[in-house]
Amino acid sequence: MKLKLSDIHPFVRRTGIAFDMVQERFLKSYDHRLLIPLKNGGSVEVAGDYHPLSAAKAYLIPPDTEYRVRLEDGQKMIVVNFDWTMNNDTHYDISLSHFTEVFNKTQITEKVDWSDLFGEGDYLVLDITPKILELANILVEKHLAVTPRRSVRTVALSGIFMQMICEFLDSKPGIEPKAVQIYKYICNNYNKALTLEELSQKFHFHSTYINRLLVKQYGKSFKQLLIRVRLKQSISLLDDPSLSVSEIAEKLGFFDYKHFQQSFTKYYGITPSKYRSQRQ
Secondary structure, three states, X not given: OEOXXXXXXXXXXXXXXXXXXXOOOOEEEOOEEEEEEOOOOOEEXXXXXXXXXXXXXEEEEOOOXXXXXXXXXXXXXXXXXXXXXXXXXXXXXXOOEEEHXXXXXXXXXXXXXXXXXXXXXXXXXXXXXXXXXXXXXXXXXXXXXXXXXXXXXXXXXXXXXXXXXXXXXXXXOOOOHHHHHHHHHHHHOOOOOOOHHHHHHHHOOOHHHHHHHHHHHHOOOHXXXXXXXXXXXXXXXXXXXXXXXXXXXXXXXXXXXXXXXXXXXXXXXXXXXXXXXXXX
16 A cells, blocks of 8 residues: 555554563564664664664564564663554454564555655654654553543544654655655666666766765665665575576676675575575
């Protein structure tokens, strides 16, 4: 579903404050997760990226995305399980995360394309304002409060969370259409020997400016984005037994097999060959 602001009518399935959380293994969830650290410290790893937790940032993780959270002693974090709409508001039980190897995709409550509102990305890192933090604490209080009817609480939580979403949108820098256009070009041509110089000629910007534009919009340089796109594509190719790992590397645009192997291992924590053997 292509998410528009007018479509959002959030369903907050559960919220609370986590503390002393140290997840040794990677998890996936069936609904969305919003993580709001209450102080600096600890870390979150999501979709292969590592982030030191910051009290100035919120982390929004969609369903079917690997993540792992580690909090330091005494550190607390607000966690919200939610859907963007009320389409599955009877699914109260699907609130826990599961280890990747037992995750069942058929139980995902909702998948959306949020690119029109927040830009491209496997997950979101959003700025926290004092107003957002205030609303997050109210959300926890309302969720824990005893109310006569679940429907009353659902409406109240939806209203508070909708205010939070609007605050996040107000505090987020505007999406740069040119950066999105360049990123889509990378996604469509990842298997070629792409260079910044080629992008410079195609989009009529200096290569340094293009790199700076991508870092500002996606938090990653051209080289980092290109490798990430190639590695994302590698998973489906490794499921095809008719292709050797070296052939896959070439199809992805890694004309140096060792570079592919090193990049894959760094990103996924396992070699391509071992990943393939575990999938069989």
